Amino acid sequence: MRKSPVLIYGTLIAAIVLSAFPLYWLFVVATRTNDVVGDWPPPLLPGDNLGDNITRLFAAEQANFLTGLINSAIASVVVTVSVVFFSSLAGFAFAKLKFRGRNALLVIILATMMIPVQMGIIPLYMIMVELGWQNELEAVIVPFLVSAFGVFLMRQYAERAVPDELLEAARVDGCSTFRIYWTVVLPALRPGAAVLGLFTFMATWNEFLWPLAVLEADNPTVQFSLSQLSTTYYTDYTLMFTGALIATLPLLLVFILFGKQIVGGIMEGAVKA
Amino acid sequence: MTDLRPGTAERTGKNSRATPPPRRRLGSFLGRVDTKWSPYLFVAPFFVIFGIFGLFPLVYTAWVSLHQWSMGGSGTFIGFENYVELFDDPDFWNATINTLGMLVLATVPQLLIALVLASLLNQGLRKLTFLRVGVLLPIVTSVAAIGIVFSQIYDRDAGMVNGMLGLIGVDAVDWRADKWSSWIAISTMVNWRWTGYNALIYLAAMQSVPRDLYEAAIVDGASRIRQFWNITVPMIRPAIIFTVIISTIAGMQLFTEPLIFGQGSYAISGGSLRQFQTLSMYMFEKAFRDFDYGYGSAVAWMIFVLIMLLALINFLIMRKGK
Numbered sequence: 001m002r003k004s005p006v007l008i009y010g011t012l013i014a015a016i017v018l019s020a021f022p023l024y025w026l027f028v029v030a031t032r033t034n035d036v037v038g039d040w041p042p043p044l045l046p047g048d049n050l051g052d053n054i055t056r057l058f059a060a061e062q063a064n065f066l067t068g069l070i071n072s073a074i075a076s077v078v079v080t081v082s083v084v085f086f087s088s089l090a091g092f093a094f095a096k097l098k099f100r101g102r103n104a105l106l107v108i109i110l111a112t113m114m115i116p117v118q119m120g121i122i123p124l125y126m127i128m129v130e131l132g133w134q135n136e137l138e139a140v141i142v143p144f145l146v147s148a149f150g151v152f153l154m155r156q157y158a159e160r161a162v163p164d165e166l167l168e169a170a171r172v173d174g175c176s177t178f179r180i181y182w183t184v185v186l187p188a189l190r191p192g193a194a195v196l197g198l199f200t201f202m203a204t205w206n207e208f209l210w211p212l213a214v215l216e217a218d219n220p221t222v223q224f225s226l227s228q229l230s231t232t233y234y235t236d237y238t239l240m241f242t243g244a245l246i247a248t249l250p251l252l253l254v255f256i257l258f259g260k261q262i263v264g265g266i267m268e269g270a271v272k273a
Numbered sequence: 274m275t276d277l278r279p280g281t282a283e284r285t286g287k288n289s290r291a292t293p294p295p296r297r298r299l300g301s302f303l304g305r306v307d308t309k310w311s312p313y314l315f316v317a318p319f320f321v322i323f324g325i326f327g328l329f330p331l332v333y334t335a336w337v338s339l340h341q342w343s344m345g346g347s348g349t350f351i352g353f354e355n356y357v358e359l360f361d362d363p364d365f366w367n368a369t370i371n372t373l374g375m376l377v378l379a380t381v382p383q384l385l386i387a388l389v390l391a392s393l394l395n396q397g398l399r400k401l402t403f404l405r406v407g408v409l410l411p412i413v414t415s416v417a418a419i420g421i422v423f424s425q426i427y428d429r430d431a432g433m434v435n436g437m438l439g440l441i442g443v444d445a446v447d448w449r450a451d452k453w454s455s456w457i458a459i460s461t462m463v464n465w466r467w468t469g470y471n472a473l474i475y476l477a478a479m480q481s482v483p484r485d486l487y488e489a490a491i492v493d494g495a496s497r498i499r500q501f502w503n504i505t506v507p508m509i510r511p512a513i514i515f516t517v518i519i520s521t522i523a524g525m526q527l528f529t530e531p532l533i534f535g536q537g538s539y540a541i542s543g544g545s546l547r548q549f550q551t552l553s554m555y556m557f558e559k560a561f562r563d564f565d566y567g568y569g570s571a572v573a574w575m576i577f578v579l580i581m582l583l584a585l586i587n588f589l590i591m592r593k594g595k
Contacts, residue, residue: 222415244417
């Protein structure tokens with residue numbers, strides 16, 4: 001095949017630069033003072049004002065940024081652990097165990113995957129009011145402890161990754177079904193569970209509409225408190241950028257650690273689809 | 274396998290050695306209970322939590338939408354009045370047009386660029402992992418954070434886009450002021466975020482296209498562009514349908530980007546003249562600012578109907594093109 005590597009590499013590198021630039025710009029502005037924002041040509045190197053900006057950010061009263069960070073961290077970890085556990089448990093049952101009504105239940109899960117969750121957001125809010133969870137962290141955790149997408153993904157994964165012989169051998173040895181799940185199935189599902197965990201963490205951390213509906217400004221999540229910064233301090237771009245940088249760091253960290261698995265997971269899922 | 278069952282070994286060690294037969298009978302009984310009921314136990318947590326917080330609200334939205342329902346207490350049944358009002362509501366239609374406009378501006382370039390990127394990544398060059406990870410960088414960022422960055426980049430006075438336009442002699446654009454300019458700015462954020470993800474899905478699909486198809490085409494003297502349109506695109510049709518439907522659903526729910534873009538007191542209405550208010554924003558405004566739950570629910574159902582309609586249209590077009 002004829003190739004023109006220069007053109008191909010050129011295009012791909014341009015794509016990478018465009019992908020990375022907004023993040024780099026985020027860093028540059030977060031390390032500078034507000035008066036350089038809007039300079040032309042724009043400053044392209046980081047400054048040394050990050051420490052000051054961070055101090056100002058956490059002192060900004062209306063944003064409650066620290067509370068937002070802590071809330072999002074708790075919610076993301078709890079939701080991720082729970083989704084991975086319940087999804088792999090149910091996925092294993094759907095893939096490998098026989099029970100009456102299995103197919104019907106699976107169809108329900110598949111059907112609801114197509115429907116956006118926010119369609120039910122108004123009744124969900126009413127439920128939260130009934131439960132007294134308005135402005136409580138439970139409100140952004142409990143409804144998301146399970147995921148239809150997660151069950152589907154884990155079922156697909158279990159069908160391929162868990163050999164029936166292994167399950168039968170464990171059964172003959174007298175393992176209870178839960179023990180089979182815990183000692184045989186879960187280890188085999190680990191790569192799929194890692195991808196599901198990463199996506200769940202990112203989705204929970206990024207959740208915006210629902211926290212905005214159910215929480216108040218004094219008890220926000222991190223994205224909520226970012227939006228407070230942009231309404232309250234709308235001219236202070238360095239402050240907003242510093243908040244945005246800190247809100248992005250955990251995700252970037254996860255990505256640096258697991259980037260290859262994420263790529264692999266997306267591509268594997270795509271082939272199946 | 275016995276080493277995996279310390280619990281069982283300990284428990285049985287105490288009292289069962291003297292009377293093995295009853296234990297075995299009990300054991301097999303428990304075993305049968307276990308195999309029969311464990312599957313239900315395993316799927317139950319999902320259905321309980323999902324039923325309460327996922328499925329029930331979804332269905333209940335339809336019921337609420339038939340009521341005049343404001344904060345506190347239950348609503349008054351008014352049948353389809355909310356929907357009748359909705360069809361006469363210029364703000365609703367404005368939000369619908371904004372949503373569809375941004376959907377097109379965000380989805381079409383996004384998927385076309387993703388196709389090109391994927392076919393470039395599929396050329397079997399070195400350093401692929403680095404490139405793949407690179408194009409995925411945008412989806413791991415915080416949406417609100419990136420909304421803030423792009424808001425600044427598109428700022429009328431301080432923004433980089435206007436700075437660059439100035440270089441080629443174009444006057445500064447007030448990106449928030451008009452429909453078309455705000456749609457473009459918001460669509461850029463969506464494009465930026467999702468292009469790499471779609472490119473990876475296409476790449477995965479392209480890698481399963483048999484090589485000999487291309488070899489045969491080369492023998493026939495087909496150009497690279499012809500190969501792309503006549504082999505690659507038809508062979509990855511399922512992946513394309515998948516991304517079109519996913520992008521449509523996501524586009525119909527667009528919320529965070531326009532909300533952050535419209536800083537200040539007009540944020541939820543999408544600018545002072547609602548020039549970039551989406552349907553999700555309108556639903557939010559009605560339900561959580563005006564506390565008109567019934568009307569908000571009617572908007573939610575219209576979003577749902579539109580999503581289903583668009584998914585169906587996508588599907589039909591894709592099938593017809595076959």
